[in-house]
Amino acid sequence: GGGGMPPSAPIEGVGRVIAVASGKGGVGKSTVAVNLALALQKLDYRVGVLDIDIYGPSLPTLLGVAGRPAVSNRRILPIEASGLRIMSLGFLMEEDSPVIWRGPIVTGIIRQFLRDVDWSGLDYLIIDMPPGTGDAQLALAQTVPVDGALVVTTPSDLALLDAARGLQMFKTLNVEVMGIVTNMARFVVPSSGEEFFIFGKPEEVAKEAKRLETTVLGEIPLDTEVRRGGDEGQPVVLADPESPVSQA
Amino acid sequence: GGGGMPPSAPIEGVGRVIAVASGKGGVGKSTVAVNLALALQKLDYRVGVLDIDIYGPSLPTLLGVAGRPAVSNRRILPIEASGLRIMSLGFLMEEDSPVIWRGPIVTGIIRQFLRDVDWSGLDYLIIDMPPGTGDAQLALAQTVPVDGALVVTTPSDLALLDAARGLQMFKTLNVEVMGIVTNMARFVVPSSGEEFFIFGKPEEVAKEAKRLETTVLGEIPLDTEVRRGGDEGQPVVLADPESPVSQA
Numbered sequence: 001g002g003g004g005m006p007p008s009a010p011i012e013g014v015g016r017v018i019a020v021a022s023g024k025g026g027v028g029k030s031t032v033a034v035n036l037a038l039a040l041q042k043l044d045y046r047v048g049v050l051d052i053d054i055y056g057p058s059l060p061t062l063l064g065v066a067g068r069p070a071v072s073n074r075r076i077l078p079i080e081a082s083g084l085r086i087m088s089l090g091f092l093m094e095e096d097s098p099v100i101w102r103g104p105i106v107t108g109i110i111r112q113f114l115r116d117v118d119w120s121g122l123d124y125l126i127i128d129m130p131p132g133t134g135d136a137q138l139a140l141a142q143t144v145p146v147d148g149a150l151v152v153t154t155p156s157d158l159a160l161l162d163a164a165r166g167l168q169m170f171k172t173l174n175v176e177v178m179g180i181v182t183n184m185a186r187f188v189v190p191s192s193g194e195e196f197f198i199f200g201k202p203e204e205v206a207k208e209a210k211r212l213e214t215t216v217l218g219e220i221p222l223d224t225e226v227r228r229g230g231d232e233g234q235p236v237v238l239a240d241p242e243s244p245v246s247q248a
Numbered sequence: 249g250g251g252g253m254p255p256s257a258p259i260e261g262v263g264r265v266i267a268v269a270s271g272k273g274g275v276g277k278s279t280v281a282v283n284l285a286l287a288l289q290k291l292d293y294r295v296g297v298l299d300i301d302i303y304g305p306s307l308p309t310l311l312g313v314a315g316r317p318a319v320s321n322r323r324i325l326p327i328e329a330s331g332l333r334i335m336s337l338g339f340l341m342e343e344d345s346p347v348i349w350r351g352p353i354v355t356g357i358i359r360q361f362l363r364d365v366d367w368s369g370l371d372y373l374i375i376d377m378p379p380g381t382g383d384a385q386l387a388l389a390q391t392v393p394v395d396g397a398l399v400v401t402t403p404s405d406l407a408l409l410d411a412a413r414g415l416q417m418f419k420t421l422n423v424e425v426m427g428i429v430t431n432m433a434r435f436v437v438p439s440s441g442e443e444f445f446i447f448g449k450p451e452e453v454a455k456e457a458k459r460l461e462t463t464v465l466g467e468i469p470l471d472t473e474v475r476r477g478g479d480e481g482q483p484v485v486l487a488d489p490e491s492p493v494s495q496a
């Protein structure tokens with residue numbers, strides 16, 4: 001990092017900060033982050049979601065909400081949607097205009113989202129992470145203490161390779177890894193019940209979890225309704241695959 | 249960019265540079281890049297592939313090859329695999345050790361891969377891009393003239409949103425967009441021929457392509473064999489969905 005790094009300090013008024021991550025893109029981090037937030041909210045926790053995928057913010061689409069955040073007393077107020085308090089660069093930019101910024105700018109924005117947004121009164125703040133192990137991940141880990149990280153992957157070797165990189169990164173940054181969520185685990189043909197392991201067998205994730213000294217917390221099937229729910233801003237709250245998470 | 253940016257200059261001895269990109273992760277950029285390279289090689293072109301996904305290099309896995317690149321006359325020699333000349337950070341790092349570097353280091357590595365690797369004698373150099381629209385994309389576009397960009401997407405709104413961001417970025421950086429490749433377009437149940445549009449309908453991509461004033465070049469089905477081929481380092485060369493590309 002640069003000189004004069006502000007010290008890491010907890011976010012005022014927030015119970016626990018949970019990062020939903022993976023080294024790999026497109027494995028379902030945002031989908032799982034929103035589902036986890038809704039599952040915790042149904043258990044009557046007060047939950048916020050912060051999208052720090054600066055280049056590809058998808059939270060506004062996933063929750064079907066638009067709007068400009070208001071500012072009060074020099075603090076940015078999160079947007080309210082589905083009983084959650086949320087923030088994303090997607091609320092500050094035109095929908096498909098590319099953010100062509102370099103690392104230091106990304107770092108500055110993430111610090112502002114963590115420090116200057118009024119997150120007070122939350123039991124959980126869920127952080128939807130971008131792919132990779134670079135500026136955004138460092139900005140988070142060096143700005144606030146993260147209580148736990150969930151790593152999302154599909155069973156494919158290509159995805160597991162990046163998930164392992166992401167998991168090892170959390171270890172290096174002293175963030176506790178709560179476990180792995182296997183997404184797109186199997187496709188079941190509705191009419192026949194026939195199963196297809198398009199992205200590989202879920203056992204591969206269990207093997208890799210063992211090698212990385214962690215556990216698989218839950219499994220989500222590859223399901224058209226999950227994709228449709230995200231596209232239409234009506235996320236399908238899954239039969240709580242992360243239930244072990246709420247005990248975290 | 250920083251001060252003292254070296255001017256953009258063509259890569260010595262390379263015919264055309266084609267970027268395979270998307271704003272979105274996990275849509276099949278690496279899979280399509282390798283398939284495109286193999287399809288061009290089968291047409292007797294001399295082809296190289298450069299993986300500039302610094303945080304998640306997958307080229308070594310996709311082509312099932314390992315090894316340390318040699319250096320000769322102060323130039324790095326690409327690795328030879330399946331008749332292609334290839335380079336990736338994956339050849340210089342332990343397989344799952346995370347690269348926790350900030351933007352400026354990523355930029356430096358990409359410049360070295362473009363300037364210091366001996367790519368001479370190639371008709372095509374295919375660049376496998378990372379997700380996002382940040383340091384890596386800027387490093388490429390500001391270092392060498394890129395002859396064309398292929399944007400890969402699935403039909404899902406979430407993916408199309410990021411694909412549009414990536415496509416608009418290329419326009420901003422004056423890189424010609426050759427078209428869009430629709431990946432994971434449909435899943436066909438082998439025994440019954442029944443079709444499932446798990447990631448959405450391909451027509452959605454055609455609509456978006458029209459809005460973005462470009463065209464859909466081809467479609468690849470969601471197919472277990474494509475994933476298996478990538479995981480096992482034996483890429484399935486598809487029935488050349490990109491054939492329009494070779495006319496590019």
Ligand SMILES: Nc1ncnc2c1ncn2[C@@H]1O[C@H](COP(=O)(O)OP(=O)(O)O)[C@@H](O)[C@H]1O
Pocket residue numbers: 024025026027028029030031032058183184220221222223224226227228230231273274404405406407446447
């Ligand atoms: N279990 C699932 N079944 C079907 N589609 C899914 C599932 N999980 C995610 N998707 C879809 O896969 C794509 C990637 O998901 P997303 O949450 O954007 O991943 P990430 O945040 O890792 O990039 C999206 O189009 C999403 O709708």
Ligand SMILES: Nc1ncnc2c1ncn2[C@@H]1O[C@H](COP(=O)(O)OP(=O)(O)O)[C@@H](O)[C@H]1O
Pocket residue numbers: 025026156157158159198199272273274275276277278279280306431432468469470471472474475476478479
């Ligand atoms: N047409 C396809 N059918 C089935 N699986 C695919 C297909 N294309 C890509 N995949 C799988 O999807 C995942 C993402 O592909 P990858 O090429 O790594 O995407 P990206 O480079 O965009 O991150 C990998 O596990 C890959 O094996």
